Amino acid sequence: MATPHVLIVGAGSVGRRHARNLAALGCTISAVDPRADRLREASSEVAVVGCYETVEEAFHVDRRSLTAVVIASPPRVHVDQALLALKAGLPVLLEKPVSPDLESCRKLERAARTASAPVLLGYTWRWWPPIADVKRLLAAKTIGTVRHVRFVMSAHLADWHPWERYQDFFMASREQGGGALLDESHWVDLALMFFGSPTSVTARVEKISDLEIETDDNVDMLLGYDNGLRISLHLDLYGRPHDKTIRFSGDQGTILWTADPNRVSVAHDAAGPWQETNYTCGRNDMFIAVAQEFLRVAAGKRKASCTLADGTAVLRVLEAARTSSAEGRTVRLTKARAG
Numbered sequence: 001m002a003t004p005h006v007l008i009v010g011a012g013s014v015g016r017r018h019a020r021n022l023a024a025l026g027c028t029i030s031a032v033d034p035r036a037d038r039l040r041e042a043s044s045e046v047a048v049v050g051c052y053e054t055v056e057e058a059f060h061v062d063r064r065s066l067t068a069v070v071i072a073s074p075p076r077v078h079v080d081q082a083l084l085a086l087k088a089g090l091p092v093l094l095e096k097p098v099s100p101d102l103e104s105c106r107k108l109e110r111a112a113r114t115a116s117a118p119v120l121l122g123y124t125w126r127w128w129p130p131i132a133d134v135k136r137l138l139a140a141k142t143i144g145t146v147r148h149v150r151f152v153m154s155a156h157l158a159d160w161h162p163w164e165r166y167q168d169f170f171m172a173s174r175e176q177g178g179g180a181l182l183d184e185s186h187w188v189d190l191a192l193m194f195f196g197s198p199t200s201v202t203a204r205v206e207k208i209s210d211l212e213i214e215t216d217d218n219v220d221m222l223l224g225y226d227n228g229l230r231i232s233l234h235l236d237l238y239g240r241p242h243d244k245t246i247r248f249s250g251d252q253g254t255i256l257w258t259a260d261p262n263r264v265s266v267a268h269d270a271a272g273p274w275q276e277t278n279y280t281c282g283r284n285d286m287f288i289a290v291a292q293e294f295l296r297v298a299a300g301k302r303k304a305s306c307t308l309a310d311g312t313a314v315l316r317v318l319e320a321a322r323t324s325s326a327e328g329r330t331v332r333l334t335k336a337r338a339g
């Protein structure tokens, strides 16, 4: 098979990570970024055969040799860039969230249905081995019926990209699609992956810290399910030390997932003991797993395991959370409608 030639759109933090991983997997890399310094940095890490300011320019010059596109730009431009790639018949690995709003996400989902090329959505925690193990433990009813789940994602924004002022990072900008709700929608995606869509959403989406940003830095959300399950999510951009944990309480015990330590713990009785499984996987492993899946999806060898429909389901919840917060009420979600 010919060497895949992948266009990386957005040569920032995650775009360059995808470029390094795909290059290590044998791909030829080209890149798009309006910032020349970002393209230079990408070129210093891997051999970049084509550097462009826009996707349009890249397609104009190089469409015939390209075989796939990774979209790792700020969320504001995801949908337009994905539409261009699909129109060109190229498979897309799209970074999360699909878009800042539900309407444009649905527009892309509709277009993708009739496109000749597939889309893989990058809610990458799905590829994290301990999370996959938690999914198996839940499916095996290890803690019986799950009654409550508590997600916490707390990480000070200034620690995310030490090489730049957080005020200049897209996360600080409402227009670019930053903020805790959109960016940390990973955890909403995992909630939906484990338990499906909720029927009610109650949320506060706020800016409460001294961070110099125009986006939300604090989200507290309660998802309700008709079977009685309750899921609470706390997402913030000011916490130190960072905390990424998920605690599942069932009627026969508890599963606790923690990112640091890298561990899944299970206990069945009031005093424990906790059965701990420790992991040695590193953060880049999930991105390598995503890249490997993407190459197989792009080659038509398998279906995408995380789809635009998953991205739409997440955005329905995020939009309900915004409405709940703005109007101070619980929002009921009806059964998901197609497109």
Ligand SMILES: NC(=O)c1ccc[n+]([C@@H]2O[C@H](COP(=O)([O-])OP(=O)(O)OC[C@H]3O[C@@H](n4cnc5c(N)ncnc54)[C@H](O)[C@@H]3O)[C@@H](O)[C@H]2O)c1
Residues within 6 Å of the ligand: 009, 010, 011, 012, 013, 014, 015, 032, 033, 034, 035, 038, 054, 055, 072, 073, 074, 075, 077, 095, 096, 097, 122, 123, 124, 125, 169, 170, 183
């Ligand atoms: N899956 C994950 O775990 C994960 C991790 C980090 C980031 N992300 C997602 O990846 C995306 C990028 O995040 P990041 O942390 O790499 O941000 P970043 O700011 O480091 O990189 C974004 C890059 O896009 C460039 N850019 C801006 N406008 C563009 C345009 N119109 N076309 C092409 N490039 C453009 C910027 O110059 C910048 O270099 C976001 O959607 C973010 O949520 C996902």
